[in-house]
């Protein structure tokens with residue numbers, strides 16, 4: 367099988383005739399002397415589920431931090447639906463349509479599950495401070511709509527019964543799911559999931575796979591996920607990019623990537639997960 | 643079980659709270675009118691109210707927003723002086739008294755804005771250092787300046803005297819209720835949740851599209867506003883203002899109230915402000931050793947209950963009623979079940 371050009375875009379057939387949701391062009395970032403990501407070229411289709419894999423320390427989370435403007439790139443550019451996000455900050459990028467979860471979970475631990483999701487829905491409501499303090503009809507209306515929406519989103523992941531619990535008291539798997547729900551609440555067109563299955567048992571993981579697919583089908587959005595669980599990655603991703611030492615070493619369908627000698631070597635060269 | 647939980651509808655809940663609060667106002671006022679509560683004790687009741695406003699407003703910035711301002715007394719001073727000067731010069735009427743309070747609050751809020759915008763853009767503990775400096779600067783400036791633009795206004799170390807004594811139990815009580823109501827309703831809204839999300843995890847808040855700098859500034863400015871209002875009340879309670887009473891120790895005193903009550907609990911702030919204000923009056927000897935006792939209390943609480951008296955728990959009168967109602971009905975149900 368011929369190797370795919372790692373600089374050329376690769377998106378599913380059905381998304382071909384629309385502007386890709388995301389294009390990274392020659393993206394790179396240095397931390398002092400360390401080049402964490404370099405020559406990163408990736409294109410994601412409107413409704414694609416894409417995977418970003420690679421050994422520990424390859425630079426995957428750094429890519430997410432570049433996409434959400436937590437870090438400013440040293441080189442290259444990022445286009446969201448064809449629009450350069452250069453001038454945006456993290457908050458504006460979220461409003462423009464990128465939502466994310468974190469590898470080390472970042473929930474609002476002391477607040478309830480419902481409140482966590484309502485914070486995700488913050489910008490969906492638009493009553494001002496005065497109507498809140500005076501409890502005007504606008505306040506009640508927006509709050510009611512938001513609450514129903516939050517419960518609806520929670521029920522996608524079977525979590526509506528946990529609405530009143532403190533987020534910090536949830537078991538690990540539920541916390542990861544809640545982070546996804548909170549991200550979804552911000553109404554993204556691109557959802558970034560950083561190791562969503564980390565710490566989950568096999569049955570939770572397969573349920574998660576179904577849910578990720580369901581999310582894509584329901585909201586018609588693109589999802590980019592970082593994951594070490596190869597069953598999950600190979601099971602749901604349509605396009606996969608493999609990163610090693612900050613550079614893309616392979617790109618293609620799960621089939622292509624799985625059998626790529628360069629990928630196998632990158633993984634076998636160190637102890638860690640092996641594809642398949 | 644959960645489905646059967648009876649909830650009191652919102653309007654009824656507000657009505658219940660209103661009636662209870664009004665009843666309390668009338669009872670205490672009657673006690674003061676009939677001299678059951680002596681004149682000197684009624685001044686203590688007013689200072690309790692003022693300290694409640696200070697603690698509840700500082701709790702917004704520390705407990706809810708998660709910052710550590712150390713200059714709350716500075717905002718109080720700014721509010722006290724500006725409202726005192728205004729009311730003294732235009733005369734105290736039913737209209738100028740609340741106007742003076744709002745004016746004091748607004749001037750404090752403007753100072754809060756000027757300090758908050760640069761300090762809160764930065765992540766970390768800059769706010770603590772900057773507000774600490776601010777509090778001291780305000781005190782030293784007030785101490786050394788006795789006229790502004792040629793007008794003799796603040797009287798420096800000689801104290802600003804002859805301020806109309808406009809503060810009484812009724813208007814203090816009303817301002818306490820308004821303060822608690824505004825901060826409570828604000829916190830139970832999208833704006834309040836945004837403020838809480840910053841305390842919980844600033845990076846996650848940003849990734850949810852929360853304008854963190856805006857909400858940090860909002861929380862801080864509202865906190866400064868009510869400190870200024872409390873200052874206005876203080877001016878009208880004492881009739882005299884001296885810059886030395888707004889020093890660093892006053893800021894710490896308010897902070898101790900918040901920490902003891904439980905950061906992030908309005909009920910905790912109210913209770914601990916009440917107890918810590920009343921205590922020195924009840925135990926006269928206590929007054930000399932007040933700061934020593936405060937420190938000891940703080941150490942003891944930090945050892946045995948680091949989250950403070952109430953933790954983050956907040957109660958409401960109507961919730962309490964709700965619980966009682968449900969307790970009765972669930973007991974009723976249990977015996978039914980046993981019967982069948």
Ligand SMILES: Nc1ncnc2c1ncn2[C@@H]1O[C@H](COP(=O)(O)OP(=O)(O)OP(=O)(O)O)[C@@H](O)[C@H]1O
Pocket residue numbers: 397400402420421422423424425426427428429469
């Ligand atoms: N803020 C930073 N400052 C300096 N170096 C950094 C910073 N962030 C990341 N790095 C470095 O960049 C490299 C890539 O890190 P990154 O977290 O992106 O890896 P990863 O692929 O997500 O790994 P893992 O699978 O373990 O999560 C690492 O060598 C890391 O030490």
Ligand SMILES: [Mg+2]
Pocket residue numbers: 426427428469
């Ligand atoms: Mg990572």
